[in-house]
Amino acid sequence: MTRREFVELMGLTASGSLAAAAQAKAVSRPNIILLLGDDHRADALGCAGNRYVKTPHLDAMAAEGLRFENHFCTTPICCVSRASIMTGQYAATHGINDFSKPLSAAQVQRSYFGQMRRSGYYTGFVGKFGVGSTMPSDAFDVWKGFGGQGQYFPQGEPGPHLTDIMAGQVVDFVQQAPRHKPFCLSVSFKAPHEQDEDPRTYLPSAATYARYAGTSPPLPLGASESDIERFPLAIQRSESRRRWSTRYTTAKLREETMKGYYALISGIDDAIGALRKELATQGLVDNTVIVYSADHGVYHGEHGLAGKWYAHEEPTRIPLIVYDPRLPARRKGARVSEPSLNLDLQPTLLQLAGLTPPDGTQGRSLVASMNGAVPQTQRAWYVEHNFPDHGLIPSSRAVRSLHWKYIQYTDNAVPFEEVYDLHNDPHEVRNLALEPAHKATLEKLRVACDTWSRSFTAGDAWHEPLNAGDLES
Template sequence: MKKAWVICCIVLAVANWHCRRSPDGEVNLAGKPNIIFLLADDMRFDALGCTGNKYAITPNIDALAAQGTNFKNSYVTSAICCVSRASLFTGQYAKRHGITDFDKDLPVEALQNTYPSLLRKNGYYTGFIGKYGVGTNLPSWTFDYWKGYPGHGVYFYKDAAGNTVHESTLMGEQAQEFIKNRDKSKPFCLSISFKAPHSEDGVTENNGFRPDPYFNSWYTNIQFPYPDSYEEKFYTCFPARWRKNEQNVQNEGRVRWNMRFSTADKFQTTYHAIYRLVSGVDKVIGELRDYLRANKLDQNTILVFTSDNGYYMGEHGLEGKWFGHEESIRVPLIIYDPRMPQQQKIVEQMVLNIDLAPTILTWADVSVPNKMQGESLQPLLSGSTAKWREDFFYEHPYDGGPSAYIPKSVGLVSPTWKYMRYYNGNNSGKGVIYEELFDVPSDPHEKKNRINEAEQQSLIKMYRWKVGQYEKQLR
């Protein structure tokens, strides 16, 4: 009996030694944080109570922001799900990771250098739940736990008992399953990618937005106001070539606006459904936090909440994302690290979706690959006042494919000025359709394009030059 006990101790010691090593050398897993990455789909920066929305019922996300850090100026480098998600995984611009449409997969080498793969290589137990969104071949083999799906998915599923369950609720249940059944000798990283509040294309109910029936009575007494740039003149100010292409195909943003925001009834129906979907995500996050507390995991689990891009809700006569306005490219970002009681509460600096992969690796004490182009947010979380980026390059290389028209774009965004260039073709400097220049502080709803003002021409020339420099440097 004693001999068996000794052998058992030796086996456990060896197993423990192995779990503290990676193929690249010593890795001490003791005390490393768990990480949960929560990604909404098409949730704009101002869709939450904690980001200034007086209508949104989001108490759980608001509490997360109050206890953690709220990044007031968080942006995506390309506002479309396939490109943005590839950037979130790789920490790279599209010019480097090469994902510019819905069909292309990340190459194996790139997959091996995403934040989940690098964490797994260095001793983490990893999981993915929800909409993957990059290419057509799902990389389930790169995770320990996989509940991802291809494409955009649907909002209602059948559970094991045959009951109908909303996608957001199902993902919350899968998250708890992951935590319950994980390898408890390792820290974990779970990526949860909601469909909400994205539309379900091809569905007419609520103009394509399908919240959980639990929320059917929510927001019913609210008559949502029209946005500042809703009037027709804010769409007709775009040139004819931007509104329709040579084949007379209408801009996809306008096509979808007609479907969802063009009448008072459509407008209110869409708004009510979207806010119910947002509240559905909030409910799941609250239940997940309760589960972490009940299992004594809350004090060592970092939570990150953001979105893959923003979403026009009638502004500029548009629906969708893609283009360079704030509604499209600016997203919420909240980080809660329970190990940092003195973490910065509000961050004003401009941060990007490509910053999240290096930040996650920094938390896990894993080396950040040189090919990642983002910066760790850890200094900002700690309240550092060191110099940070002064602007960033925006790119949208997807043109909508054969059945839709989406003008491509590049641009430069700073806290004071925003420059955007829309074009067709493979060269952003040729086939230019339209340019925009907005004074961001004085014109937050971007209603006055100043591209033709004589006094701004030297600034415009400099911004054009900087865009060209970024295009060369970021490959």
């Protein structure tokens, strides 16, 4: 442990003790359940307008709660995004950029589940932890987590599906959780992630796949596959391109890919339906907040790519649905257009639990937005990816507002750049960085991206260096 980590750990422990003493008096703190999909992009929901995917329980949760329409991850890869969700920090701050580095003791302390447990919450984890080769199982009262990617059929086919196994573990947790204290349950699905090294790519249960019999879901609308030709050779030869070749090169492959992907999401939806039914059976509906989101999205052939890793819309725009039974009736079914980020979940969950986020938190609580408050200052944010995987995944960084996006691929001697006017080009087809008429915009956004990168060296003094007005003025 470094000296800085030791000092942070001591500070978090002291503040956590004070918080626990203060919060012990609380009698009405809600139960909190955070549910995460893996590779679940924002448009793969019925409530988001998708006519092919079957998600009745998630749709009902959105109709009874809130749907954040502009929710994004800040690094589109599992381990890094999950660390941001847990700690409320950008990757450049938490420093977890690969699959082997675990959360430090100080990071476990500052996580939403660490803070809640010290304040008196009963905590549990079910599913794919996704951060580090060693996992903090002792940080939870109930641990049903696993490392790595996991297998959809852990007992072999045609045995029980992993999502169904997890659904049973979630119901068991709700049934046995003590009633004299609130609980925080984290559920992290493998679905709808691909099954690595399996030629079938997506492996749903037979029952969920059968719901898509006779259907031919098309690829989502987006940049055409031929768009790959304008990218540098490093991207044309990348892992994203290799995965594209195994999923989208024929009409049959495209259809099977989409049916398998949607069926895995339907499996998550079934698990959420079983959870909500059990909460009703146990009389816990009126005091349980449920949050559904994902670690990142995925390409479905847009730009001729598959997988994730880059800063385009498909891998970075993700779902966020919040069901809070305590919200006023006027907020039920509302859509929130204000931008929100994966690292906002930690401070949001802590505020819902009556706790103050620890120093160094870079996300913003969304509780005010949930209650319908006037949005804060227009938001800009940073997107980064630094997991080269032996050169198979080019590193990149980006700066983003709802209007503008700038992407820089940083492994080349002369970085390849993209600029998109998202108001007029939501599918990111026209790269304005290549057009002389937009040179001034390119330079402004390039400087903004550099400003973001430098800001992380400020340590505890870090603050958001830009807002959307700085990019758009």
